[in-house]
Amino acid sequence: METPKHFRLKKVLLDGDSMERTLNRMVHEILERSKGGKGLALVGVRRRGDVLARRMVEMIAKVLGKKVPMGVLDITLYRDDLSLLTQHPKVGRTDIPFPLEGKRLVLVDDVIFTGRTTRAALDAVMDLGRPQNVQLAVLVDRGHRELPIQPDYVGKVVPTSLNENVLVFLKEMDGEDQVVLVEKEDAEG
């Protein structure tokens, strides 16, 4: 777990305990609004939303006594900025092992920023089937939307500047749970 080059740590937004509590609260909000979880299914957006969705499915199982269906979505093939990138993002595998028809789907992502990832995820979901409705759950909302897309469930709202970045570390991938705010090193001269 390291702060990337040219960025310096500004603030720890969530540690392991507070992340756990935040996810738990989001899970309870989802269950409250889904009236007992009928038709509920979670789809995580690679490459961190899927890890969060997997955790949330476990938390839901503790309440409901059963696991709701869970899938993984890779949105690379739906990105609108491929022609702007010099490096190709690696295409990951989409794996949604249940029919989407009639599901109350909750998309799970780590951070919402411009909203473009969510736009791509919605297009990808619509190509895969016709859920009854789709909601969005994010661990961090850092603002700066470029599209009219808002999350239904938010772990933490963090006002940021464009010189800053929010990094989510998860123990499954990074060895430790932590959300940090970092700032570009050359930002202040």
Add this chain to the structure above:
Amino acid sequence: MLKGRDLVALADLSKEEILYLLDTAESMKEVLTRDIKKVPTLRGKTVVNLFFEPSTRTRTSFEMAGKRLSADVVNFSAATSSLTKGETLKDTARNIEAMGVDAVVVRHKASGAARYLSRVLEAPVVNAGDGTHEHPTQGLLDLFTIREVKGKIDGLRVAIVGDITHSRVARSDIHGLLKLGAQVVAVGPPTMMPPGIESMGVSVAPSVDKVLEEVDVVIMLRIQLERQSSPLFPSIREYSKYFGLNIDKLRKRIDSDLLIMHPGPVNWGVELSPEVSDYPGNVILDQVTNGVAVRMAVLYALIAG
């Protein structure tokens, strides 16, 4: 990530580049299992299939791959073209490029035609088979198919059987397999064995029987009767006896997980006897399916971004 702009030969690629394409193809294969087998990735891009040699499966496969990624695919075939009026390869390709294309897929009977086009064109060039040089997307789909079934390539023993000298498939397979750590044994009559093949790191065996019990995969090549000006073996019967596969030969491997592959089109009764199509390790049609996924990966890697 690919370092180059074109895909002319597997000999040009590093192990990492090959693995990147195979991994990307795995994700592409999932798209092919959906009800809606299409993603918007290459919307607004144009791919031209420039085929100067007859082909059904490779051309169709590239066309499908482009269309699954939402590219526009234009097919050019030599028979109806200005080539019959004497236009050169370079002029033909440059004129088509001038219409605004984002990639050119080329098949040509001359070895080196793809490399040549990659030098004269701005657009990325994908080699779909040039003479006896290489057929890199066939090599990639063979690697993909082997890895999909066996879970790995490193350490496997693979026999390639047939006319090694005239086979661009063999050449691409050998480069790809060796880079990914497989051992390759070439099997064929001496008249079909390129001199000095051992220097590539390939061993040579005189008949299929000699290797059948030791290998994990057999890639049978098509006997290309159309490419031989004078016959390279005495008779088809004799060829089948030493270099063909039939159920009798396979009997001792029937319970094992030997893979039988073939780039197609198969000369049934020559390199493979018809009953081999029911052999459990026959993955010839899987190769065709995987070809689309692999070509999607190649087009994505060369055009997107």
